[in-house]
Amino acid sequence: MSVSPFQSFALADIAPTRWKNGGGNTREIAVWPPGAGMDDFVWRLSVADIERDGPFSAFPGIDRQIVLLDGAGVALRADDGSFSHRLASVGEPFAFSGDTSLQSALLDGATRDFNVMTRRGYCRARVESFRTGFAVSTGSHTLCLLAVSGTWQAKGDALRLQPGEGLLSRAAGPASTHAFEPAGDAALCLCVTLEMEPGQ
Incomplete structure (x- = not known):
């Protein structure tokens, strides 16, 4: 009998980590290398609950993708003026550079979003x-x-x-x-x- 290559997970079983600014929380699905922090990961998968308007920190050297999972959506605006995007369609990925910080504004209440972060060049x-x-x-x-x-x-x-x-x-x-x-x-x-x- 073949052995499944998959490991299962459930978001409900992952303890949320509250943001320092109090505007939401994050559930980390997986990170590489195991146990890596925000300064030394190669890739990171997580789900975030955004509860109020606020900033997104910059992550220099990181490429990011975000997907709306639930809620009306959120408007994202880069502090350096490089882009402005309305994340309002569930399931549609949006890719952007982590080199600049962002401002987020909820369109109509809290949202849940899937986040992919990868270290550029790795x-x-x-x-x-x-x-x-x-x-x-x-x-x-x-x-x-x-x-x-x-x-x-x-x-x-x-x-x-x-x-x-x-x-x-x-x-x-x-x-x-x-x-x-x-x-x-x-x-x-x-x-x-x-x-x-x-x-x-």
């Missing part, structure tokens, strides 16, 4: 949203799946994801392909592929 991330059946491959890269809405069933496997549940596959072992199907309508699943840059 790792790169691809974030995809699936609303219909899809297949992913494990092996030389790290893979993270998060069910946002609906129930997702792995084909030929007992794996089943409810909203707020996910799977993580580390970059190791032989390559394998896994297909997932939604059980019903209005389903959304996020998939993050993390690949180390050559030489890392």
Whole structure:
């Protein structure tokens, strides 16, 4: 019998860390290397609850992607004027540089957002949203799946994801392909592929 390459997680089981400014909290799904802090991680996956308007800190050398999971959304404005973006569509990733600090303004109440952070030159991330059946491959890269809405069933496997549940596959072992199907309508699943840059 084959061994699943996935480790399961549930957002409800991850203790939130309150922000220093009191404007929200973060649940860290995974970080590399294990135990790394905000100054020395290679990649970091987390979910944030934004409860009020406020600043986003700068993270020089970090590439960021954010995806709205729940709520009306948030307006993001870079302090250096490089961009202004309304994050208002659930499941649509927005990529930006962490080199500059931001100001965030909630559009209509609190939001929940998925965050991907990668250290430039060391790792790169691809974030995809699936609303219909899809297949992913494990092996030389790290893979993270998060069910946002609906129930997702792995084909030929007992794996089943409810909203707020996910799977993580580390970059190791032989390559394998896994297909997932939604059980019903209005389903959304996020998939993050993390690949180390050559030489890392």
